Amino acid sequence: MAIDRTLLWPSQSIPKRGPKPRMTLERIVAAAIGIADTEGLAAASMQRVADELGATKMSLYRYVPGKSELTALMLDKRLGAPPAPATAAQPDWRTALSAWTIEIHRRFSEAPWTLELAVGARVIGPNELAWTERGLAALTGTPLTGAEQLDVLALLSGHARSIVQQQTIVEPEHVTAVLMSGIIEEHATRFPYVAAAYASASVSGVRDDALHFGTDRILDGIQTLISTRTN
Amino acid sequence: MAIDRTLLWPSQSIPKRGPKPRMTLERIVAAAIGIADTEGLAAASMQRVADELGATKMSLYRYVPGKSELTALMLDKRLGAPPAPATAAQPDWRTALSAWTIEIHRRFSEAPWTLELAVGARVIGPNELAWTERGLAALTGTPLTGAEQLDVLALLSGHARSIVQQQTIVEPEHVTAVLMSGIIEEHATRFPYVAAAYASASVSGVRDDALHFGTDRILDGIQTLISTRTN
DNA sequence: CTAATCTGTGTCCATCGGACGCAATTATGA
DNA sequence: TCATAATTGCGTCCGATGGACACAGATTAG
Structure with missing residues (x-):
């Protein structure tokens, strides 16, 4: 149940007796990530990784105590560290956080199995914590x-994350989207507002900017809070 | 792979020949929900439900085509329909949506396994769609x-949902929280902002209002958008 | 050179979701 | 009334999963 800290946050062990390890923790995690990327998370079984x-x-199991520790490592390594900050003058909190959010979305979107x-x-990993650090740095100076x-x-x-979650619904073959519109059409009388909203949304073209819409709303709300503090 | 529509959105079948069914789909779903509520989602295996x-x-399997259909039914039934609207005059969009969000949080919080x-x-269920309908009704009249x-x-x-997800981290035994603060303390030099933020957060007492904080920020942002539209 | 230690792995197990077919049960049509 | 068709409950079997455990071989420390 409990996840081993020492894997995400490695201390040293350095055993010296016994045969040389033939494997590496990094190689195992990388192989598992490769499988998950191409064939989905379910395909990344211990047997498959070993093969x-x-x-x-x-x-x-000489390198990983259990499956959950492996997946924790996969998650943290797949998301990766936040990008190096631009060397130029640091932007204001809003543009920094906007970019921060978009980039996080991109990472999750690249590997939906991380969701x-x-x-x-779960135990937070070093990369995940680095992302938090980066975000907090952007908010320094705000009240x-x-x-x-x-x-x-x-x-x-x-x-x-929520946006990626919803995008993956539409992605595979659009079959779920079609199914959903069918359901909505059939029960239009039971759900008139839903029917109207989806009809209007379909007319106005495909919306791909749910990410930006929500991000802008949230940032607007933070702006409002900051304004009331500074005044 | 594909989930059977006809279970979440039942049509009629009414077979009359053959032995009387000894079971009911509702009973199966209810039993599975009971197990998931008390012992977690993983415990709700087909065998366990049958026992x-x-x-x-x-x-x-005479009542459910597969496990995924059962879990879809569990999800929709556990969340349940939105509460009956107050008979009094309908409130403005903001208070309505605030209550909507808090109630959704409560539903997910009651049964974290639904997350x-x-x-x-997944195929959207009738209850989930009813929640959407209710929310859209609250937004009618806005620009x-x-x-x-x-x-x-x-x-x-x-x-x-995101808030419930984070709350369940702290909940079971607080062991994860303690572990996390230990990690942060150990690596305070690598993550100075995180260390400072958590220290300040701990000093100011336990925060339980992350839900309201985020909800208010979002609603503020929507307010801003609406204001720019009406002016 | 011996003993301690560590690695690789072969074997075994419980559990999971599910395919398949068979026997029992019930309603329908002749 | 009786055969037939349909439907249910269930026993058996299967592949795959994560993992416990023990043992042989390799390697180093004393």
């Missing part, structure tokens, strides 16, 4: 408290 | 387009 590395399943792993209780700053970041990253 | 009902595992099911591609109204609801419900 990919030409090893047996049980040998992996499934980001649900529920928000530390707790409020954390809430802001949770709000924005939650939005980014 | 709960005094039936065999395979007999359940796991609400991830990824927002249909697509924008849908985006607003996705933004708010996404926030509510």
Whole structure:
């Protein structure tokens, strides 16, 4: 149940006796990520990862205590560290946080299987913490408290993830979207507002900017809060 | 892979020949929900549900095509229909949407296992659609387009879900929270802003209002958009 | 050179979702 | 009344999963 800290946050161990390790933790994680990227998270079983590395399943357990620790490593490594900040003068908090949100969305969007792993209780990894650090840096100087700053970041990253979650609904074959419009049409009398909204949304063309819409709304709301503080 | 529509959106079948069904779809779903509520979603296996009902595992497949359909039913039924609107004069969009968001949060919070099911591609259920209908009704009269109204609801419900997701991290035994603060303390030099923010957040006492904070920010942002439209 | 230690892995297990077919049960048509 | 068609419950079997455990071989420390 409990996840081993020492894997996400490695200390040193350096055993010296015994045979040389034939594998590497990094190689295992990389192989698992490769499988998840191409064949989905479910395909990244211990057996499959071991096959990919030409090893047996049980040998992996010399490097990873269990599956959940492996997936935790996959998540943190796949999201990666935040991009290096521009060397030029640092932008204001709004443009910085906007870029922060868009980039997080891009990361999750690149590997939708990470969403499934980001649900529920888990130990935060170094990359994830680096993202928080970066976001907090952007909010420094604003009149928000530390707790409020954390809430802001949770709000924005939650939005980014939520958008990816909804996008993956439409993505595979559009079959779910078609099915949904069929349901809505059939029950238009039960859900008149939904029918009207979807009809209007379809007329006005495909909307791809739900991410920006929500981000702008949230940032507007933060702007409002900051304004009331500074005045 | 594909989820059967006809279970979430039942048509009639009414077979008359053959033995009387000993079970009911409702009973199966209810039993599965009960198990998930008390022992977690993973415990709600077909075998376990069958045991709960005094039936065999395979007999359940006469009522449910597969596990994914069962979980879809569990999700929609557990969330339930939106509460009946107050008979008094309908409130303005802001108070209505605020209550909408908080109630959605409460539903998810009651059964955190629903979060796991609400991830990824899925067929929308009648209750979920009823929630959307209710939210759209609250937004009628605002100068927002249909697509924008849908985006607003996705933004708010996404926030509510995101908050529950983070709360479940702290909930079980606080072990994760303690672990996290330990990690942050150890790496305070690598993540100075995070360390400062968490220290400040701890000093100012436990924050339980991340839900309201985010909801208010979002609603402020929508308010801003509406204001620019009406002027 | 011996003993301690570490790696790789072969074997076994419980559990999971599910395919398939068979026996029992019920309603329908002749 | 009786055969037939349809429908249910269920026993059996399967592949795949994560993981426990023990043992052989490799490697180094004393």
